[in-house]
Amino acid sequence: MKQYTERLFVFGFVGTMFLIALLFFILPHQRFSELENRYLQATPQLTWENLLSKQYAEEVESFITDHFPFRDKWLWVKSTSEKYRLQQENNGIYQGKDGYLFEKFVEPDYTTVAQYTEAVNAFAGNHPKVAMTFLLAPTSIGLYPERLPWLAPSYPQWKVNEFIGEHMHNEITFMNGFDFLTPHAAEPIYYRTDHHWTTYGAYLAYVAYAEQQGWQPLSPQDFRIETVSQSFLGSYHTRSQFTNVTPDQIDAYIPRDAVTTEMYIADTDQTVTSLYDPSFLAKKDQYSYFLGGVHALMKLTTGLPPQQIEQEKLLIIKDSYAHNVIPFLTRHVPEIHVIDLRYYNGSIDAYLTEHDIKDVLFLFNTTTFVEDESLLKLK
Structure with a gap:
């Protein structure tokens, strides 16, 4: 009987592995995960360079992980089981008070942060003749x-913001998001x-920047505030898969005196009018309701009527906090x-010169800044 049971376990295990492998090859592989809101690992390309640098092995591992059969269901099972264990963290996301989810924030490598700065x-x-402003916004874990x-351990983001501000040269106007967000x-x-600020948070950033530039910002009364969604479950929910989470509301601030804006998207060579x-x-x-998502x-x-024009041109170098x-x-x-x-691989210096731009706004959140090596493209 014992020998029969052992064989049953062995055949069951081997059969399960074979079935999973078979499903891995016959099920269609998605390019984009709606649940995780990201592009999945594409099929790795085997080259001598990739093989010697271990990049091929890393991409194969990511490919298998991303396309594991019924991955979405396994994420839900993991999250549910950890909930019943009373665990308040899953995939680097905390389940906090008042319905908030927070991304874990640890002390960054200050040497790397200094390099980005x-x-x-x-x-x-x-570009000494170009006026530059750097607006650095904390994420929700920094403010709350x-x-x-x-x-729950968390490194204070205000320390990171202060470090970055202290290491910015004087020719750059540094705006610390804590200064204008904390009173609200x-x-x-x-x-x-989700990891973004709401449209109201974006409005506060706009007011702070406008006042720093010497503009007269529009008041809330100058907009029709329309709720466009009450079912938004953002990136923190996607990663954590916590259940019984109350969806967010998305608002749009629509100016009462409408003007037309054309938006040319170079990635797709497309022009839209909204x-x-x-x-x-x-x-x-x-969240990609704003600007249609991320573009290079x-x-x-x-x-604009001439009396409303405060300056002719502005270059914004940003992460997705800028979208709203x-x-x-x-x-x-x-x-x-x-x-x-x-996503942009052209020369920023050449672009600035070619378009004769005299004002630049950097707009980043703290988490993105300390992790984003693409900032080195500015050198």
Whole structure:
């Protein structure tokens, strides 16, 4: 009987492995995961260079992990089991108070952070006649540490922001997001389930930048505030898969005196006439409602009346925190160029010179800045 049981276990194990391998090869492989809101690892390319550098082995491992059969279901099972174990962290996401999810933030490598900061300084030094502003926004864990689970470790983001600000050269105007967000901490500045700030948080950033530039910012009364979604479950929910999470609400600030903005997307060689893409509201990545998501290079042209024009051109070098801020800026600048360094591989110096741009806004959140080696492209 014992021998029969052992054989049953062996054949069951081998059969399960064979079935999983078979499913791995016959099931279609997705290019993009709606659940995780990211592109999955493509089929690795075997070359001598990749093989010797171990890149091929790493890509194979990522490919198998990303395309494991029924991966989405396994993520849900893992999250549910950990919930019943009363675990308040899953995949680097904490389940905090008041319905907030938070991404774990650890002490960064300050040597690396200094390198990224110096890349920004070098870029400014190459363009002494260009006015540059760097706006660094904390993420929700930076502003709401008191809402973390009991004893959950987290490194203070304000220390990182201060370090970056202290190492920025004087020719760059540094705007610390803590300065203009902290007075509004009791208000809904961040989504509970996503890593971005809400449209209201973006509005506060716009007001702070406008005042720093000497502009007169529009008041909330100048907009119709429309709720476009009440079902947004963002990136933190995607990664953690915590259950019984209350969805977020997405608002759009629509100016009462409408003007037309054309947005040219260089990636697709396409021009659209809206800053918003409602099609994303029916998808997992609802935040891409703003500007239609991430693009390497965009140019926004707005037909502003002459009396509303504060400056002729602006280059924004950014991460996705800028997406719901940019619509506000179109009310003051008729020509806005937008570059995402993670995807743009051209020369930023040449672009600035070619388009005769005299004002630059860097807009990043703290987590992206300390992890984004693409900033070295600025050197």
